[in-house]
Amino acid sequence: MKAQAEQVPGGYAGKVLRVDLGKNKIWTQTLSPAEWRECVGGVGLGAKILYEEVPAKAHWDHPENRLVLATGPFAGLPIWGTGGLTVTTRGAMTNGATSTQANGFFGASLKFSGYDAIVLQGKAKKWVYLYINDDVVELRDAKHLLGKDTWETQDALHEETGFTGHQLSVYSSGVAGENKVRFAAIHGDYGHVASKNGCGAVLGDKKVKAVAIVRGTKPLAAHDVRGLYHVADTIAHELQTNPTTKGLYALGTLPGVVNLSRLGVLPIRNYTTNELPDGVDMGPWEGPALREGFDHRGHQCSACGMHHCHQIVLNKGRHKGEIVDEPEYEGWSCSWALGNTDPNSAAWLNTQLDRACLDVNEFGWLIGWVMECYEKGYLTAKQLDGIKPKWGDMKAVTALLKKIIHREGIGNLLAEGTKRASEKIGGEAAKCAIYVTKGSSPRGHDHRGRWEEMLDTCVGSTGTLESGQMIEPQEMGLPARFNPFDPDAVANVVGKMLGRRHFEDSLGSCIFTTRTSLKNLCMALNAATGWDYTPEEAMRFGRRTAVYLRAFNLRCGIGPELEKPSLRYGSQPHNGPAKDNSVADNWDRMIKTWYDIVDYDQKTGRPKRKLLKQLGMKQVERDLWGA
Secondary structure, three states: OOOOOOOOOOOOOOEEEEEEOOOOEEEEEEOOHHHHHHHOOHHHHHHHHHHHHOOOOOOOOOOOOOEEEEOOOOOOOOOOOOOOEEEEEEOOOOOOEEEEEEOOOHHHHHHHOOOOEEEEEOOOOOOEEEEEEOOEEEEEEOHHHOOOOHHHHHHHHHHHHOOOHHHEEEEEOHHHHHOOOOOEOEEEOOOEEEOHHHHHHHHHHOOEEEEEEEOOOOOOOOOOHHHHHHHHHHHHHHHHHOOOOHHHHHHOOOOHHHHHHHHOOOOEOOOOEOOOOOOOOOHHHOHHHHHHOOEEEOOOOOOOOOOOOOEEEOOOOOOOOOEEEOOOHHHHHHHHHOOOOOHHHHHHHHHHHHHHOEOHHHHHHHHHHHHHHHHHOOOOOOOOOOOOOOOOOHHHHHHHHHHHHHOOOHHHHHOOOHHHHHHHHOHHHHOOOOOEOOOOOOOOOOHHHOHHHHHHHHHOOOOOOOOOOOOOHHHHOOOOOOOOOOHHHHHHHHHHHOOHHHHHOOOOOOOOOOOOOHHHHHHHHHHHHOOOOOHHHHHHHHHHHHHHHHHHHHHOOOOHHHOOEOOOOOOOOOOOOOOOOOHHHHHHHHHHHHHHHHOEOOOOOOEOHHHHHHOOOHHHHHHHHOO
């Protein structure tokens, strides 16, 4: 990328902070307005850097791997949920591209410090943390922070720097990251997590304990302030009143447990059933009951009016009186995957995973697999260091958690994640494991009843969902509803939506607050920057980003032969609403239809020449297909 001294578009600080950890060198990079428009921010910037700067030899734990912490043009502006952070790197789970998001206050604090992104490269010779306070940027000794969990790390840096509350945003790798657990996350601001594809293991491998940013004092301008407020109010009003979003506005994803259980897509006991255990009362799991059942402490994200991400005080049980995260849906679903049906202990476990800095989804699939294997005799208590993990036993879960984050005993194997651990054990145990063949894990649903999410997870390049949300589907030429068990309809939706999520994840905002039309998002972007972005350009940008990520993975040896679910992940439910539908029987057809729609070559996985020419990606075309 070229260094330019041109007018910075509205919404941007205008600088990328570069840090070479091995050389202890820090410098800034400026981009031209045209370059900002091309990459926008977030994953758009991260994917371009990853493709241009990380060679095939630079595996996830290689010094030349990049870890990009980027926000976008919305961060710091008066639009809801605009403190967003996107982490892009070569991740530890798939050894391929990663794009994973967290919210909170990091993005806004970074922007007010005068930066749009941080790019970490190399490896530090000793443990450090990166400190940013306006023009003061330092790599500081982090020896005293080792062994601390994410909350303790933030507490210690508040005390050390003298900044309290949201004056200081701290994102750290936790103990799991220190020990390079493959599914370690990056956690910050007491409850916000960039969780996918082992990005925390990458941060730990670089010997960076944390990034601490003081909420800076740099001015941030919008091109059209009046227009920005107008479209921001429009989006906020929609979120509060639209029937598809007002429940999310009021309760976050808390209603997900009950709603998804009715559809048969709540993951229960490692996919061994889609029916609730006998005698389980779902009343306490209803969204309002979960919200009203605890004493709450306010804790949300920068510039956000959504009612998410609270902290609560547990009111009963072994951990009564402790302050914990109010889990979003996936925090609860992890416990259902383990056979735990108690909201109090589920909330406590979710917080322990955040503090340890682990991906809650991967942990759920991993321990659910261990529990099933122990029940069926595929794993013994001797193999598990004397632990006897029966369904719903939170003491056993806690014991396994401690072993994993320290890589002690059986924890050293489990720290490799579900795919690698199950393959190592082998036999019947391997057949029970839930994962994507690339090495990553699905989100916290039973995708056997959500084929579009299974397809998206398997063909995507980031170790998680890639295509986007069905918001205002008519914009994309899609029907308002489709048959979730029709392979052609599913592939059509996933294929045509490819790119939308990448656009959203480049804006510096939360995916929950971008649940509006592309037209509205483009209006907000134009008011901020002075551009004339259209929904068509937004999707073209998203498709370009998807191509960068896919081309990077192909360079890394990750091809179409790995785009499939594990045996259990792609199995047919034997009970529940989806029991009569087999995704395996339709998989090949669904894959072929998807490849046709996105204009990729199914045999090689490469985007076709015609598409690359249309997207103006000459260098990628040469790299993939030759001159």
